[in-house]
Amino acid sequence: MVAGAGKAGSMRGPWSIDGRMVYPRELVLVGGGHSHVQVLRTQRSAPLDARVTLVVDQPLAAYSGMVPGLVAGQYRPEQLQIDLRPLARQAGIRVIHARCTGLDVQGRRVLLEGRPPLRYDLVSLNVGSTVAGAGLPGVREHALSTRPIAAFVRRFEQLAARGAEHVIIVGAGAGGVELAFCVQARLGCRVTVVAGQLLARRPGLNARLREAAAGRGITWEIPARVARVEAWGAHLEDGRQLEADAVLWVAGAAPHAGLFEGLPTDAAGFVLVEDSLQVVGHPEVFAVGDCASLRDQAWVPKAGVYAVRQGPVLLQNLRRSLLGDPALPFEAQRDFLTLLNLGDGTALGEKWGQAIQGAWVFELKDRLDRDFVAKFQVLDAQGRPDRGGHRAP
Ligand SMILES: Cc1cc2nc3c(=O)[nH]c(=O)nc-3n(C[C@H](O)[C@H](O)[C@H](O)COP(=O)(O)OP(=O)(O)OC[C@H]3O[C@@H](n4cnc5c(N)ncnc54)[C@H](O)[C@@H]3O)c2cc1C
Incomplete structure (x- = not known):
């Protein structure tokens, strides 16, 4: 008999099966980057079969694509912030507010500043980069x-x-x-x-x-x-x-110093991953976004757009790993729409060598950026997406 299995909240266990205690798998997400916010969001509607913990040094994640607009006075700080706590809370994910200082890969533990280490069965790194x-x-x-x-x-x-x-x-x-x-x-x-x-x-x-x-x-x-x-x-x-x-x-971009000791890295020091987003030689460790370099697609730049696109693949491969299924590859698109905010209500863009410019290009960028952030800015008083505060002053 399985006690406690069923809905998202109760999947965390432990369960008693025929008198034996069965413990859930531990998935630790380190960092609240552009990929992990997608995992947090999906965990509510289609939960992974694991106990999920988020470790972040900063509970407010900022969406960098809107930072120049903030500097120009087009946005207020709260318009580009994603508060990771309600997003995680809604999905029954535990949040640990602490800086990760590295992994103990042999012992499968996430090392934290000022706190005891956290054991993991699977861990995913989405900690971005420094300058x-x-x-x-x-x-x-x-x-x-x-x-x-x-x-x-x-x-x-x-x-x-x-x-x-x-x-x-x-x-x-x-x-x-x-x-x-x-x-x-x-x-x-x-x-x-x-x-x-x-x-x-x-x-x-x-x-x-x-x-x-x-x-x-x-x-x-x-x-x-x-x-x-x-x-x-x-x-x-x-x-x-x-x-x-x-x-x-x-x-x-440069890698966070000391964070990836014990893991394979590229010449610059970013964690080396397979196309599956699993660290080379460590299938139980995933790494995405700026902190990772794809071994077989080394041309992929450190850009938020790739961190966003890796989100669904990460989610799918975490799910497959927990089920014991083989992971699927992330295939990076060679080109993406670049949109540069010129600070005066216009923007300049390019895709496939075609340049575009004007107020409508800024409006397009503004809409894409706001829509992305709004997906993760979860709550008003009723727990609905709060779109009320998203227009520029
Ligand atoms: C001014 C500026 C403008 C940019 N504009 C664009 C743009 O328009 N388009 C584009 O594609 N790219 C842009 N970029 C690049 C983009 O910011 C990065 O590629 C992107 O943020 C990387 O996302 P990420 O998911 O890897 O990590 P991030 O979004 O940086 O998230 C990292 C997360 O990890 C957390 N973290 C970090 N260290 C630790 C730790 N030790 N322990 C626990 N948590 C930790 C952070 O608090 C954060 O939650 C811009 C960069 C800058 C500086």
């Missing part, structure tokens, strides 16, 4: 790093309150470019972007970007590299010094 180049002299002390996002937003608002005449942005990937336009739109100041390359993955947009920047006080120091950041600005590697009120650091 590259943070080890350069002066970056930690003086630059406004875009990670963690909450700290960035707080420090940017302080800068906005003080006002600025000149801001340096280091990095010209999608995030750096958007921030350049959005900082300029909000502060009305001069902006200099320093980077090795402009939008390396979207060279087709460069001419339009330069055109949009002209007349707005945005200049490009490309190719150039920052050697050191000071309280007054930055030294470039070629010996020049640029004075500025602030240096914003958006120099690409």
Whole structure:
């Protein structure tokens, strides 16, 4: 006889079967990234056959795609936040608010800061990334790093309150470019972007970007590299010094130090996964989003869009692993629609080499971003999706 089997809430066990205690499998989700929020959401309607625990250092997850819009003053902070606690609570998922410091792979335990380790049968890592180049002299002390996002937003608002005449942005990937336009739109100041390359993955947009920047006080120091950041600005590697009120650091993704010891990594230090999203040689460990690199699709960039697309595959493969079925592959799409917020109510986009620009492109981006976040912003007083607060002020 099985006591307690049946609905989602009661699947957590333990159960008594013919007088023996049977314990549920333990699934630990580490991090509240773009893939894990999908697991949390689905657990309510189609639960996995395991006791699920979420470990997060920060119960409020920020949706990075809307951060430039926040900087431009188009959104309020709560509009891009996903509160992981009600999302988990609705699905009967336990939440542990603690920083994960690593895995004890042999003992199958998640190591936590200031708390006892957590045993797992399956574990999934969706902890994102930190910024590259943070080890350069002066970056930690003086630059406004875009990670963690909450700290960035707080420090940017302080800068906005003080006002600025000149801001340096280091990095010209999608995030750096958007921030350049959005900082300029909000502060009305001069902006200099320093980077090795402009939008390396979207060279087709460069001419339009330069055109949009002209007349707005945005200049490009490309190719150039920052050697050191000071309280007054930055030294470039070629010996020049640029004075500025602030240096914003958006120099690409780097792995969280020390978190993946005992796991195979790529040359940059990101966890190496199979197409199934299982860590190479460790089928009981999954890793998704920025923290993982696909061994056989190494070209996949660190972009939120891939973390979002890995969500359904992760969910399916967690389910299959719990059932003892073989995992299915994640096949990354080569191209996706890039939409860059230009901070003035317009956006610039590209897919398959076709550029689009204008207010309607911003409206499209705004709708896609809000719809994504709204799916996970669960509750109003009646427990319904609260869409009331989602329009920009
Ligand atoms: C300004 C900016 C704009 C961007 N715009 C875009 C865009 O428009 N489109 C796009 O595709 N990409 C964009 N990106 C890139 C995008 O942010 C990342 O690729 C994406 O956030 C990665 O998502 P993720 O699910 O891997 O992790 P994240 O969304 O970063 O989530 C990581 C989670 O793990 C938690 N966590 C971290 N460390 C620990 C720990 N040790 N223990 C417990 N929990 C932990 C965090 O609190 C968080 O909940 C942008 C980046 C920046 C900086």
